Amino acid sequence: xxxIIFTEFLEMVEEQFGMEIADNIIEHSELQSxxxxxxxxxxxxxxxxxxxxxxxxxxxxxxxxLLYTFGKYLFDGLGTAHPEVIANYSNPIGLLYSIEDHIxxxxxxxxxxxxxxxxHILEKSERHLSMIYSSSRGLYALAHGLIEKTxxxxxxxxxxxxxxxxxxxxxxxxxxxxxxx
Numbered sequence: 001x002x003x004i005i006f007t008e009f010l011e012m013v014e015e016q017f018g019m020e021i022a023d024n025i026i027e028h029s030e031l032q033s034x035x036x037x038x039x040x041x042x043x044x045x046x047x048x049x050x051x052x053x054x055x056x057x058x059x060x061x062x063x064x065x066l067l068y069t070f071g072k073y074l075f076d077g078l079g080t081a082h083p084e085v086i087a088n089y090s091n092p093i094g095l096l097y098s099i100e101d102h103i104x105x106x107x108x109x110x111x112x113x114x115x116x117x118x119x120h121i122l123e124k125s126e127r128h129l130s131m132i133y134s135s136s137r138g139l140y141a142l143a144h145g146l147i148e149k150t151x152x153x154x155x156x157x158x159x160x161x162x163x164x165x166x167x168x169x170x171x172x173x174x175x176x177x178x179x180x181x
Contacts, residue, residue: 003041025054064141071145138169
């Protein structure tokens with residue numbers, strides 16, 4: 001997993017829960033890296049699982065709620081690091097529709113070994129998008145946060161619903177309807 005994900009996660013923890021909580025989760029997670037991350041490094045996905053699990057223990061917030069919150073936070077970090085990716089789009093549906101054909105292609109150029117989820121588009125209109133999220137990591141709540149933040153970025157709102165197609169969250173159907181203006 002790319003280091004930018006780890007650095008953004010720890011920044012979010014510090015901002016929302018404080019430096020002491022961030023230090024505690026690193027200390028109690030038994031991380032091979034020692035909890036020292038750079039945005040350009042690559043780290044074991046299990047370290048992220050350990051950090052999120054420890055954060056859950058520290059603050060008592062459900063893991064999927066933490067992942068959702070992190071997804072919203074991560075959008076801004078990725079947008080700051082790679083503004084050229086978002087700049088090509090004038091609306092949130094267009095950006096989400098192009099995840100596979102443009103955004104993930106761009107990400108793979110920057111991070112060739114990145115393990116990205118897939119998004120299969122089922123239906124698209126000007127204000128509606130239906131898609132299937134697939135990932136062996138089951139981080140659909142993170143994807144949900146990124147989707148919600150996409151609409152906030154474009155100063156609009158949406159109704160996002162999802163259905164677990166697999167109990168472990170490795171396949172999830174998202175239905176997204178942009179609110180009228």
